[in-house]
Amino acid sequence: MSAHVVATLTLCLSVTRLQDTHGENIAFRKLAKQSSTYQGNTASRALNDTHSTTGSLTSDTNPSWWEVDLRGYFDISNITLTAANNGWVQHMRNAYVEVMDKNVSLCSDAQVEWCGNVSSTVTKKEKFIFICNATFPIRFIRVTRRSTENIRLSIGHVDVQGVGATKRYRSYYTPTTGRKVTNPSMTTSAITAGECGIHCHRNHSCIDFSYNKTASTESNCLLTYEVVPQNYVASNAWTMYTMDNCL
Known part of the structure; x- marks a missing residue:
């Protein structure tokens, strides 16, 4: 699947983006x-x-x-x-x-x-x-x-x-080639970048993901739950996908 297609990946599901975090500061490290x-x-x-x-x-x-x-x-x-x-x-x-x-x-x-x-x-x-x-x-x-x-x-x-909260929306991700998550919150496998994006949606705390089609199938999909400046680095063959601001 091309980066352009993945960047406009559409899911026809109502998705709870993040888990219930009542009692915690949900803005921490965002x-x-x-x-x-x-x-x-x-x-x-x-x-x-x-x-x-x-x-x-x-x-x-x-x-x-x-x-x-x-x-x-x-x-x-x-x-x-x-x-x-x-x-x-x-x-x-x-x-x-x-x-x-x-x-x-x-x-x-x-x-x-x-x-x-x-x-x-x-x-x-x-x-x-x-x-x-x-x-x-x-x-x-x-x-x-x-x-x-x-x-x-x-x-x-x-x-x-x-x-x-549950929000029904079209999920657009902006791809950035040559970058990946340094300290992923979860590592999994996916056949395509689109499947990696679906993993991100199903793991409610996921906010962004990285995919490498040539990496080991056991660890080619990296999900992250926190946004911190040092969490992304340059890395060939990887592509980082970040959620669009105008969903």
Whole structure:
């Protein structure tokens, strides 16, 4: 099967993308980004409680925003924003939280639900809990600060609680040749890249996969459950498939 065909693989099934993870932070080690980054305080730091003292911080922009791609569909029960434990806490004032089913920067038909906003006064390590009443499965969460001038956005920690949602959709994967998963969450076999993609769907926690048609049939399909920068490396004969943002 050609890469083009696999990239537009269609499954006519309702699929639960990720397993029930209630009680765990379903955003941990997922794909986070922000409008800009100040002195190495990257978006991913807000998803790791180890870095909650400083968390993430943008440079001066307007608006300033932070976003996480959950790489699957969820019914969200609550989202908790915790302020940093330093002098940056004022940079979370009046920030508001939204959830969406698609990447709002790329997809013109994204559904968006407003969840609430942080108060105009914030103290160190203060927590703000948002209940989002979205009627659609959620994949993206965005935190935004707007003003009449350039401002920063600081977040100490983001915790997202929810359970895997069922969504009927056409599954498009973008292929990248010469790359593969370094530390797969599961290794299995597949005759074609399309079959490897089906394995990814059936293992509910899978978010991306890699396939090599010439590798051993016992280990030519690699599934990954987490998005971390060091999890993908250059490797000839392998192709990495990542889920499209506009499903």
